[in-house]
Amino acid sequence: xxxxxxAIVSAIFFPGIILRVKSIASGRKGPGILQPWxxxxxxxxxxxVFSTATSFIFRLAPAVYLATICCALxxxxxxxxSSVLGFEGDFILFAYLLALGKLLFILGALDTGSSFEGxxxxxxxxxxMLTEPAFFILLGTLALLSGHLSMQDIFSHFQFAGEFSLIxxxxxxxxxxxxxxxxxxxxxxxxxxxxxxxxxxxxxxxLDYSGVDLAFIQTGTNxxxxxxxxxxxxxxMPVNYxxxxxxxxxxxxxxxxxxxxxxxxxxxxxxxxxxFAAAIGLMESFRARKKLAKNPQFxxxxxxxxxxxxxLVLLLTRNLIR
Numbered sequence: 001x002x003x004x005x006x007a008i009v010s011a012i013f014f015p016g017i018i019l020r021v022k023s024i025a026s027g028r029k030g031p032g033i034l035q036p037w038x039x040x041x042x043x044x045x046x047x048x049v050f051s052t053a054t055s056f057i058f059r060l061a062p063a064v065y066l067a068t069i070c071c072a073l074x075x076x077x078x079x080x081x082s083s084v085l086g087f088e089g090d091f092i093l094f095a096y097l098l099a100l101g102k103l104l105f106i107l108g109a110l111d112t113g114s115s116f117e118g119x120x121x122x123x124x125x126x127x128x129m130l131t132e133p134a135f136f137i138l139l140g141t142l143a144l145l146s147g148h149l150s151m152q153d154i155f156s157h158f159q160f161a162g163e164f165s166l167i168x169x170x171x172x173x174x175x176x177x178x179x180x181x182x183x184x185x186x187x188x189x190x191x192x193x194x195x196x197x198x199x200x201x202x203x204x205x206x207l208d209y210s211g212v213d214l215a216f217i218q219t220g221t222n223x224x225x226x227x228x229x230x231x232x233x234x235x236x237m238p239v240n241y242x243x244x245x246x247x248x249x250x251x252x253x254x255x256x257x258x259x260x261x262x263x264x265x266x267x268x269x270x271x272x273x274x275x276f277a278a279a280i281g282l283m284e285s286f287r288a289r290k291k292l293a294k295n296p297q298f299x300x301x302x303x304x305x306x307x308x309x310x311x312l313v314l315l316l317t318r319n320l321i322r
Contacts, residue, residue, distance in 0.1 A: 002266070004076060004084060006078070006270065007073055009270070010274075013034075014222055016035060017033060017277035017278055018280050019036065040219055044215045047212070048211035048212050049211065051112060057107050058112060061108030062220075065102075065105045067101070068100050069220045069224050075093065076230045079155070079237045079261075090151055090152075091139045091143075099128065106125050106205075109124075117205055117208070119204065120204035121205055126296065127189060127201070130303075131183060131299055134302040137307060138306045140310065145158065145313045168312055171309040174305070175305060176231055177228075179228065185202030187283055187284045187289055188295075189201065189290060189298070229272065229273045229276040237268045237269060
């Protein structure tokens with residue numbers, strides 16, 4: 001539950017940090033950190049307008065999109081504590097909860113009958129389909145390395161000990177960053193600032209949404225970024241609290257050790273989220289968008305990198321030799 005609450009807190013500042021970094025990098029004053037959420041609150045005050053050409057799918061899609069992301073947040077692990085809905089193999093449910101929300105989102109775009117939104121939905125479906133193997137190969141690699149199947153146990157038993165695990169961890173962090181950028185339609189596969197329908201992906205899919213429904217979509221997008229940031233943060237949050245044993249011996253209170261460890265992990269979680277947001281801002285400031293024809297090749301490359309990590313772990317655990 002702690003990881004879920006910290007993710008929600010991080011989501012309040014995450015989009016604002018991205019905007020501030022991009023503003024500073026381009027030499028502009030830019031909006032405040034809370035400006036994105038002020039815009040979302042303003043949207044919540046407005047009613048939605050629906051085209052007569054759309055069906056109930058179009059109206060249902062934003063709510064399902066946000067609900068699936070909120071459910072996925074309850075699977076987010078946090079060291080020393082159990083996730084709300086964690087179980088063996090929960091990363092499969094995690095992936096397909098996000099896929100369900102994406103599916104309804106795509107169907108909602110197609111439901112409008114717009115050729116432009118159809119193009120965006122087509123690209124969104126293609127990118128998600130190509131990203132899925134990289135995610136499952138990555139989580140399977142971490143499961144093989146740690147010997148566990150739930151995300152809580154995978155990250156709790158993953159240790160940066162030895163050069164092989166360091167390499168595997170670095171590859172995992174790189175892949176999660178790239179997957180987060182693709183799943184949220186950011187650089188280098190999409191540019192949230194563009195308004196040319198022929199090259200847009202995410203933005204063209206939400207052209208017909210307004211009011212509360214648009215607020216649901218933007219809220220879900222912010223939470224999804226934090227969701228992947230939470231997975232990345234788990235690589236940096238320590239599990240063993242040996243340096244707190246002295247404190248426990250002095251105060252004679254295991255509760256003190258637990259609270260100090262939780263506080264430390266919470267601070268690291270928030271710092272990693274802030275660093276992740278700043279990194280996104282820097283990448284979008286100095287990284288060029290790829291041509292549409294090059295995007296599938298780039299995404300498939302991520303699966304190849306994940307396979308390299310998988311083979312490395314096979315060698316490390318001697319399963320390949322057997």
